[in-house]
Amino acid sequence: MNSNHNTFSLVRVGQLLRHFLVIERSSYIIYTLISIIVVQIPYLFAAYEYYASINKHYNEGETAIGLGGTFITLMLLFAAASMLMGSTESKQCRNNHIMLPARISEKFVAQLIICTVGACIVILASHLLGILSYCTLLTTMDAPSECYALATTFFEHCTTIIVYRQTPEHIMLKGILLMLYTICLLGATHWRKQKFMRNISIMFLSAPLPFILLDNLHDYVNNNKGYIITAIIVYTLSALLFWLAWRKYRRIQIIERPAKLWKPIASLLAIYIVLFSIPTEERGTIIIDEPRVERISGVDFPHYTHIRETNNYDGGLLGDFSTTSIYRFDEQPTEEFYQQLDSLAQIKGPTGWIKIQPPINPVEPQSDNITEYYFHSYWGNDHPAPEGENPDADRHIHITITKGVNEFKITYGAH
Amino acid sequence: MIEIKNLSFGYKKSAPVYENFSLNIGAGKVFGLLGKNGTGKTTLLYLLTGLLHPQSGKVLFGGVDVHERRPATLGEMFIVPEEFELPNISLKEYVKITAPFYPRFSHEQLKNCLEVFEMPADIKFGELSMGQKKKAFICFALATNTRLLVMDEPGNGLDIPSKSQFRKAIAMGMSDEKSVIISTHQVRDIDSLLDHLIIIDDKRVLLDASTTEITRRLYFGEGEARESDEIIYRQPSISGNSLLCTNGTGEESNLNIELLFNATLAEREKIAAIFNPQK
Numbered sequence: 149m150n151s152n153h154n155t156f157s158l159v160r161v162g163q164l165l166r167h168f169l170v171i172e173r174s175s176y177i178i179y180t181l182i183s184i185i186v187v188q189i190p191y192l193f194a195a196y197e198y199y200a201s202i203n204k205h206y207n208e209g210e211t212a213i214g215l216g217g218t219f220i221t222l223m224l225l226f227a228a229a230s231m232l233m234g235s236t237e238s239k240q241c242r243n244n245h246i247m248l249p250a251r252i253s254e255k256f257v258a259q260l261i262i263c264t265v266g267a268c269i270v271i272l273a274s275h276l277l278g279i280l281s282y283c284t285l286l287t288t289m290d291a292p293s294e295c296y297a298l299a300t301t302f303f304e305h306c307t308t309i310i311v312y313r314q315t316p317e318h319i320m321l322k323g324i325l326l327m328l329y330t331i332c333l334l335g336a337t338h339w340r341k342q343k344f345m346r347n348i349s350i351m352f353l354s355a356p357l358p359f360i361l362l363d364n365l366h367d368y369v370n371n372n373k374g375y376i377i378t379a380i381i382v383y384t385l386s387a388l389l390f391w392l393a394w395r396k397y398r399r400i401q402i403i404e405r406p407a408k409l410w411k412p413i414a415s416l417l418a419i420y421i422v423l424f425s426i427p428t429e430e431r432g433t434i435i436i437d438e439p440r441v442e443r444i445s446g447v448d449f450p451h452y453t454h455i456r457e458t459n460n461y462d463g464g465l466l467g468d469f470s471t472t473s474i475y476r477f478d479e480q481p482t483e484e485f486y487q488q489l490d491s492l493a494q495i496k497g498p499t500g501w502i503k504i505q506p507p508i509n510p511v512e513p514q515s516d517n518i519t520e521y522y523f524h525s526y527w528g529n530d531h532p533a534p535e536g537e538n539p540d541a542d543r544h545i546h547i548t549i550t551k552g553v554n555e556f557k558i559t560y561g562a563h
Numbered sequence: 564m565i566e567i568k569n570l571s572f573g574y575k576k577s578a579p580v581y582e583n584f585s586l587n588i589g590a591g592k593v594f595g596l597l598g599k600n601g602t603g604k605t606t607l608l609y610l611l612t613g614l615l616h617p618q619s620g621k622v623l624f625g626g627v628d629v630h631e632r633r634p635a636t637l638g639e640m641f642i643v644p645e646e647f648e649l650p651n652i653s654l655k656e657y658v659k660i661t662a663p664f665y666p667r668f669s670h671e672q673l674k675n676c677l678e679v680f681e682m683p684a685d686i687k688f689g690e691l692s693m694g695q696k697k698k699a700f701i702c703f704a705l706a707t708n709t710r711l712l713v714m715d716e717p718g719n720g721l722d723i724p725s726k727s728q729f730r731k732a733i734a735m736g737m738s739d740e741k742s743v744i745i746s747t748h749q750v751r752d753i754d755s756l757l758d759h760l761i762i763i764d765d766k767r768v769l770l771d772a773s774t775t776e777i778t779r780r781l782y783f784g785e786g787e788a789r790e791s792d793e794i795i796y797r798q799p800s801i802s803g804n805s806l807l808c809t810n811g812t813g814e815e816s817n818l819n820i821e822l823l824f825n826a827t828l829a830e831r832e833k834i835a836a837i838f839n840p841q842k
Contacts (some may be wrong), residue, residue: 154633160664168661171650240648246614249637249664365617402614 160250164258167248172234176262180270183224187274188281191299195285198295209298217278217302221271222325226351228267230343231334232259233397237340244400252398254432263336275302306477315529316375323382324358330389337396338407346409353416360383360423370540371528371562414455434471436545443546444534445523446499447488453477455555470561477554486551489521500525523547564590564710564742565611570620572610580606582766583620590710591739592758592773596746597824598655602764604746605645608713611744612642638665640711641704643768644721649696651689658703665707672736680725694720701729705736712736712743718752726752745819749777750820760820762827769827772838774818782810782839783819796826809837 169176193216196208200335236242248255279299286295310320327350327379335347358378365374442449455474505519527533528542537543546559565588573579580603588594588611598604609615610622613636622629627636637767642784650657662668677684688696697720704712718726733743733756745753760777762770772780781795786803793808805819807826827834 154635160634163660163663167664169662170652170656174651238648239644240644243614243642243644244648246632247612247640247642248661249634249638251634252632254634399616401616402609 154251156251156253161254161261164248164250164254167263168234168258168262171244175231175235176266179228183270183274184277186220186224187217187278189269190220190302191278191282194298194532195282195289198286199289203495209311212302212498213282213298213301214305218305221275221302224271225267225329226347226352228263229329230336230347231263232333232336232393233343233400234259237401239402242400246402256394256397261512263563287334287440314381316372320358320362320375320379320382323379323386324355326386327358328355329384330386330393333393334389334396337393337400339409340406346353348418349409350412353413357416357419357423360420364423370538371542372540400556436560440536441558443536445501445547447501447523448485450481450485452476452556453478457487458557468562470559472559474555474557477556480552480554485513486519486521489549492506493521495559519551521547521549521551523549564588564625566621566623567611568621568623570610570617570622571614572606572620574616579618580766581610581617584766584768586761586768586771588742588744590741590742591737592734593737593756594742594744594759594761595747595750595751595753595757595820596744596761596763597750597820598763599828600748603766605715607763608642608644608715611711612713613637614642626651636761639709640713641665641709641712642713643697643701643704643715643717645716647697649688649700651687652705652839653687654687654699655685657688661703662707662784665709665750665777667708669706669708672708673702674731674736675703676705679735680728686811694722694725698725698728705732708736708741710730710741712741714743714745714747716747716749717745718747718749721730721752729753730756750824754818754820757820760823762824764831765827769831770823770834770838776838777823778810779813780810780814780817781816781823782806782808782814783822784808795837796830798822798825807840 165220190212197209197212234241234245238246245255282299283296293502309322331351331354332344332347336343358381361381362374362378365377365413369377385421437450438449441447442505442506452475456478457473462520489501492501500523501518502522502524524544524546525534525540526542526544527537533539533541533543542562544559544561547556549556549561565586567586567588568585569586569830570581571579572581577781578636596604596607605616610735611629613622613632616630624762625635627633629640630635656671658668658670662670674684677699678701682695682702686695686699687700697717701714704714717729720730726743733753733783737743745757747753750757759773760770761768762828782793784806785800786805793811795809796807797804799805801830805822807819807822810816
């Protein structure tokens with residue numbers, strides 16, 4: 149076969165795949181072994197948790213396999229992306245790489261296949277081995293059949309996240325992961341040594357940026373729009389980073405000035421400074437007035453006044469916040485008011501009101517009997533909003549009233 | 564075969580290695596590239612093969628810019644650098660995964676070359692010494708049958724018998740459509756191979772001439788009496804003085820590359836006047 153033509157050739161990509169896999173096989177074998185070992189950890193931990201638990205039910209195993217497996221998988225994918233350039237640390241290796249008669253795009257595609265598809269195959273096989281290890285260990289412990297289902301928690305997580313969860317928030321989160329992955333690809337083309345560790349440090353600094361941007365956006369747009377705008381930015385950034393990685397790969401030379409870690413770090417810090425200097429709206433004390441409480445709760449409230457704020461929490465990254473205030477009725481509420489609350493609490497349906505009345509003490513029937521009324525409502529994220537409230541905003545409200553007490557508490561915030 | 568046109572390159576902007584450098588390299592010859600340490604011989608080889616990108620100017624191989632790194636161009640050139648790395652696999656495996664990229668690769672030639680170097684075919688790179696790896700790599704390079712073979716200090720690491728084997732292997736592999744460029748300080752190892760000499764210094768070509776042309780225009784003498792106006796350069800030697808003289812009478816003499824090299828650096832204008840009378 150004449151391999152001398154200049155057009156892009158899948159046959160040559162196949163030859164390059166074979167070439168790189170053989171030349172670099174020691175690195176890929178090490179990667180495979182590490183993948184197998186570290187992926188076993190959550191499964192072995194879950195089996196140990198079952199063994200150690202008193203009731204012989206799984207407890208922390210789901211967290212270990214689901215979250216632990218996801219975290220380890222992501223780290224392995226990032227490590228694989230850091231191997232995009234193969235072994236080009238030395239001048240001699242770069243000479244071999246550049247002089248190999250193939251299009252640069254073919255070499256790039258071949259190495260991309262190895263560090264994405266190849267890595268996914270290795271990680272998948274490692275997880276299957278992990279499931280096998282988990283089930284084997286459970287079999288020795290005579291575990292009930294429902295415990296075995298836990299083994300597939302990681303795959304259920306992946307399927308749910310990738311296939312089913314397509315809300316703006318999840319699309320944004322997937323975009324952030326893609327952005328981090330393309331950072332690794334770009335880093336692989338720039339760093340000569342310690343690629344994974346340097347990429348980790350850049351990712352560590354870059355990961356909070358989209359959330360800070362989102363938090364800033366929440367002062368100007370609602371949650372969903374904030375997610376969509378942030379998603380657009382991170383996906384665009386991912387495409388840009390990928391193009392930069394390709395551009396750098398294409399221009400590789402046998403002698404290059406080593407890239408300095410401080411430059412991207414300085415750039416990221418500059419971005420942080422810019423983002424933090426964007427004026428954000430101070431939330432201040434939020435007072436829920438009577439008409440609003442009545443619309444939300446469905447109860448005619450006596451006149452009340454705001455006394456003080458007892459708690460003001462601003463979660464920051466995703467725009468969460470929560471504020472709690474104490475209010476005082478201008479006059480002691482009447483019995484009709486409490487009867488309203490009683491009737492709403494008795495209705496079986498989503499009124500939001502519940503009544504907590506401790507049982508009468510038979511020894512001291514005259515002792516104080518504190519009756520409390522709680523109201524809870526939340527809207528947004530496809531939950532309908534009460535009349536007059538913005539359906540796009542994720543909010544919750546919680547009202548606590550103690551019968552006979554003049555003061556009551558309202559907690560309001562975003563989740 | 565190779566045209567270097569107005570090439571400018573430097574590792575730092577303040578210290579260019581080449582400025583508007585031009586050179587033509589034809590086919591069917593073994594070129595010796597000579598120069599002092601640090602003049603940029605290896606850099607020139609890297610620029611010729613597209614391993615480095617010039618800041619300006621072009622290097623054309625068969626009319627195609629080597630900077631584009633097309634497969635067809637890369638398939639017609641091979642470089643044996645001074646320091647190289649081979650994977651820890653067998654030669655057989657290496658040939659299997661690398662030879663398909665060279666359309667003119669010849670297994671027969673590889674076998675013949677290994678026989679010249681007295682090396683077995685079933686070798687594993689990881690088990691070889693540096694010199695043995697170099698011989699194996701040179702065999703592979705010759706077996707690719709590329710139109711351009713570039714070698715940077717190929718004699719380094721080769722023992723004395725291997726150097727004569729190397730000369731034999733190069734001679735065996737030559738043809739009218741191939742060119743070999745050898746950059747070396749150890750000219751005595753390859754002086755019988757060279758057809759053309761290029762001496763560079765201070766970002767320019769001081770001498771670019773065939774060995775035939777050199778021995779036609781210059782006379783290399785040892786301890787002889789010569790008219791002083793014929794002597795271009797002299798240097799002490801075991802037998803008195805080695806002389807480099809103009810050769811108005813067409814006398815035959817053996818090319819002394821070391822003497823020529825020293826003379827070219829010391830008497831640039833005189834050498835330039837002899838070989839580039841129009842400049």
